[in-house]
Amino acid sequence: MIQSALDKAGLPSASVQYIEKPDRELVSQLLKLDDYVDMIIPRGxxxxxxxCKENSNIPVIIGGFGISHIFVDDSADLTRSLDVVENSKVQRPSACNSLDTLLVHEKVAAEFLPMIAERLKGKVSLVxxxxxKALLAGFDDLRDAGEGDFDTEWLSFTLGVKVVADVEEAIDHMRVHNASHSDAIMTNSLVNSEKFINSVGSAAVYVNASTRFTDGAQFGLGAEVAVSTQKLHARGPMGLEELTSYKWVGKADYLPRP
Known part of the structure; x- marks a missing residue:
């Protein structure tokens, strides 16, 4: 369909191609074609x-992978936070910006965790x-967190849950467990929201909003190419502008450099 549309528009139809072979043999070959390919954006x-990072001769934009967190601060409106947590986890769990780990301040954990358990009952498995776990007793689909669980991008109806002492411990947890994509804080504290924004190195950081907002269309970029979690040059949702580069042009009247 895409090739047909390109052909109708007078563009080379072969400029978009599909690799049908499911193994990565052809990907390995593609990564070496730097004479023909300007950029690699792996989706997977x-x-x-x-x-791709380790084997490519071509610049690679890494995006679409990262553990997404929500931290519920002790100052948060707990009732309104329920809607945000549920939306982040349940709306489309297979998306790269869906919630993987819920961190809850210890001062509100005894109140909030039973609330979120009731909201997610029959919808989500909790780890x-x-x-x-002690505060989630009675939840039907609950198991102990094992090694690697908080490093897992679930892409399913599974949610990791942890109680933390404060915003500093939440940030420390996120740094250890690959918070690089979409992360949020539920809080009514300006101090804690600013600390979270300035300390979390994720491509998209939210205050009192769902992680599911990380999307090119939502951000007004039009069609999204990828969500970049790198430091340079594009971060977060990428549209057409983020795919383009520039060059310097100097025009003069036979001007030597002084």
Whole structure:
């Protein structure tokens, strides 16, 4: 369909191609075609991203992978936070900006965790560390968090849950567990919201909003190419402008450099 549209528009139909072979043999070959390809944007799991970063002769934009967190601060409006957490997890769990880990301040955990358990009952499986699990007793689909669970991008109806002492511990957890994509804080504290914004190195950071907003169309960029989690040059949702580069042009009247 895309090739047909290109052809009708008078553009080379072969400029868009589909690789049908599911293994990565052809990907390995593609990564070496720097004479023909200007940029690689891998869309897939962590293994594909790692392979491209380590083997490509072509600039690679890494995006679409990262553990997404929501931290519920002790100052948050807990009732309104329920809607944001549910939306971040349930609306489209297979998306790269869906919620993977819920962090809850210890001062409100005893109140909030039973509330979120009731809201997500029958919708989500919970994976909890001991403090959180003790407050989720009675939840039907609950298990202990094991090694690697808080490093897992679930892409499913599974949610990790952890109780933390404060915003500093939440930030520390996020730094250890690959918070690089979309992360949010629920808070009514300006101090804590600014600390979160300035300390979290994710491509998209939210205050009192769903992680599901990380999207090119939502940000007014038009069609989204990818969500970049790199430091340079494009971060977050990428549209056409982020795919383009520039050059310096100097025009003069036979001017030597002084």
């Amino acid at each position: 799991g962590a293994g594909l991203h790692k392979m 909890a560390e001991p403090k959180a």
